Amino acid sequence: MSSTVVRGKGQITIPSDIRRAAGLEEGDLVEVELTADGILLRPFKVIDATQAWFWDPSWQAGEREAEADARAGRSRVFATPDEFVASLDA
Secondary structure (H helix, E strand, O other): OOOOOOOHHHOOOOOHHHHHHHOOOOOOEEEEEEEOOEEEEEEEOOOOHHHHHHHOHHHHHHHHHHHHHHHOOOOOOOOOHHHHHHHHHO
């Protein structure tokens, strides 16, 4: 457990070990919620609208499947684009 001090204007410093574990970097947004147990701080990541497709659940499922295939050796590297196209035609 870590502790910190509330400073002027309600500012606090989140301890570095907590920031690292949460993946927080300078400038990141943090949601603040009052709960029955106290104050909850939650990283709030904003996704650029031009990149939102990548974070779609179905796209992420495909990414996980592709990574699993690569780890299991179920992938192939082609030396040239023509070699790749020829494999599609075969």
